[in-house]
Every structure is written in structure tokens, then in C-alpha cells.
Amino acid sequence: MASSNGNHTGATTIRIGSRESELALKQTHIVRDALQKAHPHLKFEIITMKTHGDKILNVALSKIGSKSLFTKELEIALEEKHVDIVVHSLKDLPTTLPEGRVIGAVCEREDPRDVVIMHPKHLEASLATLPKGSVIGTSSVRRAAQLKRKFPDLVFESVRGNLNTRLRKLEEGDTYHALILAAAGVMRMGWEDKISQYLEEDTCMYAVGQGALAVECREDDSSTVALLSPLGHLNTTVAVIAERALMCTLEGGCSAPVAVHTKVTEDQLNLQGGVWSLDGSEELRHTMSTPLAEPDSSSDSLEQPVKMAKVSTTPYTGVVSRQGLDHFMSQAHNLGVNLAKHLLSAGADRILQAAKEQNNANLPSNNPNLPPSSSNGQKKEVEVNDS
Ligand code: DPM
16 A cells, blocks of 8 residues: 655655665656656655665675576565565566565566667677677677677676766777667666667567566555556556467576567557577577457457466466457467477477586587687676666
């Protein structure tokens, strides 16, 4: 329940939990402003907190390796009712949320593509024209796998820290020739003019949920669930439900080499999914679509809802189901599940299992066809999602 702040005006204050990084705060402000507009009578208060991951940025992540490094304190604050909602980049939220937690709204998606930010010395270059052996900073196995396949002469190295830190490491250092980042974060930071290149789906498909903001709250807090409702964006919601159903069925975490490309038109949802080996030597892609039809417009491609074993409290990987939209959400969900099943039967399970083992073993691949592995081959950091 949104809390009364105890004064005698009776005004209700909604407390929003946020990390302290500039991007996290910008994202929290976007949601706060939208909520304020939808509910002019309510008060909103932002409560920032440092997460464990923010405090130990100098420690190699392979030595910490906790998944909820950047969210744990926020999760606890939500559970203990110190805050009512928490704003996340959807791509950082696992497809199974903690018990009792839901995504109350998915806001309109920003450009979901990945982009290239070049070192000031290479502003004229593109990934295709950078000199052989150029070092590209990214800790994303998804980006590295796809780009190694396309640009075998480039070298991929992990880069840690929030976006400000990463940009500083690029611009003030000599280690990286370029960074790959999500357009959404770059634009929210106001760095659009630093973008050299937008990566299309034939080069690098994006992460599940990339570019969309999700607002998390407690499932039993029905008044907060209701007040988040106007923030939900239908086209974004159906797209990310399909993407998350794909990810969940593939059992890929946010550190798996899985990527998507999704198109929503007025009456159709089109989902392309891909899975790669870590070195990019193997690739599996497939596209499927579903009509987004009203329940009574009979369409023979409508399928029975697929039962999900893994969801906790809501059927759509944590996204609350909306009356009147449930039908679209179910079609989107089924599309993701069906695409995942297709990919699994074509060998995605073997590719993902091998990637997981290599990740866990902290070992470079033995594949002799690999382009020179980053540095001397002894480091492969645990994937992290600091932003
Ligand atoms: C996740 C990944 C990364 C973030 C992995 C991936 C990128 C890590 C890296 C799941 N979360 O994308 O394959 O670049 O080394 C993150 C960013 C944003 C949310 C920054 C970024 C902003 C964009 C958005 C980090 N999480 O990806 O450039 O809201 O989608």
C-alpha cells in the first residue's frame, strides 16, 4: 500500500527506490515524472541507495559473482516496505522474479539497438574499418559472440563500471578502441552525439527487454499495482512478454548469448530469436510471428495457452496481466515459448549448455578458429549488469 506520510494533510507519498548511478537516477526520474503526470494529487519521493555492487567496483567480478549484486538492497527495501516501487532496466530483471514481486508496468521502449561509441582517435572508423586487433570493450557475451562472428579480426575485452566510468575508460585511456553500449542508456545520458554506429539485426541483435523500463512492486499491493497501470505501453509490453517467454523457455539467464529482434505492428507480432556459441562460430536464428487478434476475431493460428512451469506468481514472466489485454499478452507469451521450442529442437540447448560451462569454467574456448582471445586468455569475467 502506498504509505501515508503521517502528516495531517492526508497526502499520500509513493516512495521510489533507486540506485545512485546517474543512469539509474535518470530512469527513475522518467518514471516519477510519468507517474506525477498521471496522478497529480500524489506525492513521490525518491530514496537512493548504494548496492553492494556499487561499493566494490574495484574488485574483479569473478571474485564476487553474485547475481543480485546490483539489486539486492532494492529488493530488500521493497520487501520490507521501505519503498513502494523500484525502477529497473527491464533487461536486468530475471524472467523469474522473487516471490510476491511483479512488474506493474513496462514503459514505452526506447531504441532497443546496440550502438558503437568510438575512441576520439577513431571517430571516422566503423567496426568494419577498425584496424585488425582493435580492442572493443563489452562485458556482454551476447554482443561479443555476434560481433566476433561478423568481425573476426577484432578483440573483445570486458569493461566494468557504470556508464560514466566506462566512457571515461574509453576516452581517457588507450585500452579500448570502441565500446558497444545500448542506445537506450546512451540516449538517456544525453550522449546521443557520441554514437558512431547503430547495429542492425544482421550484425548484432539486442538483449531481451533492452531499452524498456520496468516498474517493480509488491504483488499484494493492489493500490500501487493500479496506479502503475497508466504507465504501461501496450506494444512494448507485448514485445517484451514474447522476448521474456523465449528467454525463460530457453532457460537462458541475462548472461547467456541469446538475442532478439522484435517488431510489433497493429495486428501482428514478429519475433526473431538467436543463440550463439561464445566464440560466435555457431549461430541459430529463427523468426516466428503471431497475429495480435481480439479474442472474438477467430484466427486459426491461435494456440492453447502454454503452461509455464517456471513462473512464480504471474503467467507472463512477472508482468501483471491487464484486464482487456490479457488476450494479447497470452498470444505474445505463446509466441516466445513456441520460438524457444523451435530453437531448442534445432540445437539451442546444446549451444547454451556449452556456453554456460565455458562461462562457469572461466576458460577461453579451445576452438582453434577463434580470433585471438582477449588478453592472454586467463580472464573471462562473470557477466555483470552494472549500468
Ligand atoms: C545486461 C547486459 C548488460 C547490462 C548484458 C547484455 C551489458 C553489459 C556490458 C543484462 N545488462 O546486454 O548482453 O555492456 O558490458 C545495462 C545497460 C542498460 C541496462 C547498459 C548497456 C541500459 C539500457 C537499457 C547493463 N543494463 O547495455 O549498455 O535500459 O536497456
